Amino acid sequence: MLLRVTDIHKGYAKSKGFFGKTITPVLKGVSLEVDYGECVGLIGESGSGKSTLGKIILGVEKPDAGTVVFGGNEGKKELSVVFQDYTSSANPRLRVKHVLSEPLKERAKKQRAYLGHLLREVGLDESFLERFPHQLSGGQLQRVCIARALATKPKFILLDEAVSSLDVSVQLQILKLLKLLKEKYRLSYLFITHDLMSVTYLCDRVIFFKEGNIVETVSHVSALHGVKDPYSRSLLNAVKAMEIPDMCRAKVCQ
Numbered sequence: 540m541l542l543r544v545t546d547i548h549k550g551y552a553k554s555k556g557f558f559g560k561t562i563t564p565v566l567k568g569v570s571l572e573v574d575y576g577e578c579v580g581l582i583g584e585s586g587s588g589k590s591t592l593g594k595i596i597l598g599v600e601k602p603d604a605g606t607v608v609f610g611g612n613e614g615k616k617e618l619s620v621v622f623q624d625y626t627s628s629a630n631p632r633l634r635v636k637h638v639l640s641e642p643l644k645e646r647a648k649k650q651r652a653y654l655g656h657l658l659r660e661v662g663l664d665e666s667f668l669e670r671f672p673h674q675l676s677g678g679q680l681q682r683v684c685i686a687r688a689l690a691t692k693p694k695f696i697l698l699d700e701a702v703s704s705l706d707v708s709v710q711l712q713i714l715k716l717l718k719l720l721k722e723k724y725r726l727s728y729l730f731i732t733h734d735l736m737s738v739t740y741l742c743d744r745v746i747f748f749k750e751g752n753i754v755e756t757v758s759h760v761s762a763l764h765g766v767k768d769p770y771s772r773s774l775l776n777a778v779k780a781m782e783i784p785d786m787c788r789a790k791v792c793q
Contacts, residue, residue, distance in 0.1 A: 540572050540575075541575045541610060541694060541695055542571075542573040542607070542608070543572050543606075543607075543608045543609075544571045544572070544592070544595075544596065544605070544606075544608075545605055545608070546569070546604065546605040547566050547568070547569040547570070547592065547602045547604070547605035547606075547607070548564070548567065548568055548602060548604040548605055549565050549588075549591055549592075549595065549600070549602050550562040550563055550564040550565055550566075551563055551565060566588050566592055566595075566751045567750075567751040568605070569588075569592055569751070569752070570605075573727050573729055575694070575725065575727055576721070576726070576727060577727050577743050577744065578727070578729075578730055578742045578743050579745075579746060580730045580732065580737075580738035580741070580742035580744070580745045580746065580760075581730065581731045581732070581748055582734075582746070582747055582748060582774065584749070585733060587748050587751065589731050589748050590700075592731075592748075593620075593699050593729070595607060596729065597616075597618065597620055610694070616695075617691070617694045617695065618693050618694070618696065619642070619687075619688035619689070619690075619691060619695075619697070620688065620696065620697045620698075621681070621696060621697075621699070621701045622684070622700070622701070623701060623703055625681040625684050625704065626672070626677075626680070628684050629680060629683060629684060630672075631671065631672050631673060632671075633671070634668065634669055635668050635669070635671075635675075636651070636668040638672070638683060639654045639668075639683070639686055639687050640654065642687060642691050643690055643691065654668055655668065658682075660689060660720065661685050661686045661720075662682060663679065663682055663683070663686070667679070667683070676709075677706070678705055678709040678712060678713065681701070681702075681705060681713055682713070685713075685716065685717070689724075694726065694727060695727045695729070696726055696727070697728075697729050698728055698730045698732075699731045700732055700733070701713070701717075701730070701732075702734075703732065703733070703737075710737065711740075714740050714741050718740070728741070728742075730742055735774050735775065735777070738760070739760055739778075743759065743760060744756070744757065744758060744759060744760065747766070747771040749770050754770050755767065755770075763775060
């Protein structure tokens with residue numbers, strides 16, 4: 540197992556006037572696993588705590604209790620991340636070549652050929668290296684962010700609402716790219732989202748998340764139609780009511 544998250548608890552203190560502070564629980568004993576080469580979808584509404592869980596997995600925040608074990612240990616983690624807000628993820632003052640170089644060691648930063656290779660892997664050509672973020676479309680800039688995530692050759696990429704800020708047509712392009720990269724490099728993804736339609740296209744397994752708890756896990760995306768929890772059913776019914784691509788409809792509406 541590549542990633543094992545066990546019994547994670549997290550809360551934040553809130554002021555209670557003269558009576559001091561109270562702790563508001565955000566994560567209430569979350570456990571999940573991601574295997575090598577697997578994409579697990581973590582789906583839930585805004586405010587459910589899923590992004591907080593992502594920060595704990597990345598090591599940006601520490602849990603109040605519980606463990607995150609990556610590759611069999613709690614130390615070094617070969618992982619990267621792609622966030623929702625691509626505009627703030629890339630420094631507007633840096634050219635694309637410097638954006639891609641940020642996670643690399645000093646020697647690798649000078650290897651223009653490698654940076655060009657990264658861009659080609661996400662469907663862009665080497666001319667983009669000299670551009671600034673404002674000279675790119677939203678889809679192009681998110682491709683750059685994906686290329687940056689690939690730069691250190693990670694085994695695992697956390698995708699935190701990675702397509703939700705894009706137009707629908709561009710979302711599908713990026714999902715196709717992510718799927719291609721996953722298969723080519725045997726990457727593992729934790730795909731955090733509120734969009735079940737995206738999950739049906741990209742993910743192997745699905746976890747439904749509500750108010751800091753896992754309410755249901757679907758062992759394979761093809762079995763989504765059989766979810767039992769009322770919250771899971773509500774998300775499923777919302778997708779059924781939409782006009783969705785045939786490739787997704789087959790998995791959701793069986």
